[in-house]
Amino acid sequence: MKKVLTIAGSDSCGGAGIQADLKTFSAHLVYGMSIITSVTAQNTQGVIDAYDLPVEVIEKQIRAIFNDINVDAVKIGMLSNSRIISTVADLLKFYRAKNIVLDPVMISKSGFKLLKDDAISSLISNLIPICTIITPNIHEANLIAQMDIKNIDDMKKACRIINDLGARYVLIKGGHLNDDAIDVLFDGKGYYQFKGNRIKTKNTHGTGCTLSSAIAANLAKGFDIVESISKSKNYIQNAIENSFSIGLGVGPVDHFYEFRGVEVIKYER
Template identity: 85%
Template sequence: MKKVLTIAGSDSCGGAGIQADLKTFSAHLVYGMSVITSVTAQNTQGVTDAYDLPVEVIEKQISAIFDDIKVDAVKIGMLSSSEIISIVANSLKLHKAQNIVLDPVMISKSGFNLLKEDAVKTLINELIPICTIITPNIYEASLIVQMDIKDLEDMKIACKKIYDKGARYVLVKGGHLNDDAIDVLFDGQDYYQFKGSRIKTKNTHGTGCTLSSAIASNLALGFDIVESIRRSKNYIQNAIENSFSIGMGVGPVDHFYAFRGLEVNKYER
C-alpha cells in the first residue's frame, strides 16, 4: 500500500486541513499519515482562533515518520509562520522527500489569516523550490506574484512567474473567477487546462485541501502529473456535487461519495 503524509493544520469541524487530507487519502486507498502544525478552532461559520505547535514538535513528528516509514508523497497545507515553513522545508530536504504537493494556505473562507504576512517571502524562498507542484488559488497566486489575476491569460502569466521561483509544476486554480472553473497547469514549456462544471452549492469547505491531497495520492499511486490532476479534478467535482450541510454555514464536500450505498453488514465479522 502506498503511504502519503500530510503536513498541515487541524480543522476541528473536520471539513478541511488534516481531517480532509486523511479522508481523501482513505478514499484513494492509500495509507494516510499526519504531521500537525497548528490547531484551529473553527466550524462551518469560520475560524475563531489558531494555535501553532512548537517547531521542535513539528520537526520531531516529521522525523518520526521518515525514520521509520517510506513516504511515497507529501501534501503540505497550513504553515502559518516563517519558523514553521523553514523547519518543514529543511526536514523534507534532509529526508529527501519525493512527490511534494504544496497547497499554500493563506486565508480561510471566513477571512481568518492562516499565513502570517511576513511568512510569504519564506514560503517563496524556501518551500516553493523544493515542491513538485504548487496549487494556489487566484488569491494565493496573486499574493505570491504580486499581480491582479482577472482572466485566463493572467493565470498563465502567474503560472510562469511562480514556476520561475523554482517549482517543477504550477497549477493555478480558477474557481474564484466568474467564468467557468478552469485550472491552469504549467510545466515549464506547455500549458494545460482542466475545466470543471460550476456547481451551485455553498458547501465547498475544504475543496483546496481535498484537491491537493488527491493529487498527492495519485502521484503516490504512480500516475504522472497531468493524469494525477485529471483524476483529482474528477474526484473533487464529484465530492462537491455530493456536498452537504452539517451546520449553519459552509458545509463540507463528500470525500466518500463513491462508497455511499455499500452495505454496513459487509464489514461485520
C-alpha cells in the same frame, strides 16, 4: 499500499485541513499519515482562533515518520509562520522527500489569516523551490506572483512567474474567476487546462485541501502529473456534487461519495 504524509493544520469541524487530507487519502486507498502544525478552533461559520504547535514538536513528528516509514508523497497545507516553514523545508530536503504537493494556505473562506504576512517571503524562498507542484487559488497566486489575475491569460502569466521561483509544476485554480471554473497547469514548457462545472452549492469547505491531497495520492500511486490532476479534478467535482450541510454555515464536500452508492459523474478534461 502507498503511504502519503500530510503536513498541515487541524480543523476541529473536520471539513478541511488534516482531517480532509486523511479522508481523501482513505478514499484513494493509500495509507495516510499526518504532521499537525497548528490547531484551529473552527466550524462551518469560520475560523475562530488558531494555535501553532512549537517548532520542536513539529520537527519530532517529521523525524518520527521519515526515520521509520517510506513516504511516497507529501502534501503540505497550513504552515503559519516562517520558523515552521523553514523547519519543514529543511527536513524535507534532508530526507529527500518526493512528490511534494504544496497547497499554499493563506486565508480561510471566512477571512481568517492562516499565514502571517511576514511568512509569505519564507514560503516563496524555502518551500516553492522544493515542491513538485504548487496549487494556489487565484488570491494566493496574486500574492505569490505579485500581480492581479483577472482571466486565463493572467493565470498563464502567473504560472510562469511562480515556475521561475522554482516549482516544477504550477496549477492555478480558477474557481474564483467570474467565468468558467478553469484550472491552468504549467509544466515549464506548455499549458494544460482543466475545466470544471460550476455546481450550485454553498458547501465547499475543504475543497482546496481535498484537491491537493488527491493529487498527492495519485502521484504516490504512480500516475503522471497530468493524469493525477485529471483524476483529482474528477474526484473533487463529484465530492462537491455530493456535498452536504452539517451546521449553520459552509458545509463539507463528501470525501466518500463513491462508497455511498451515489451516481458518479465522469468529468472530462
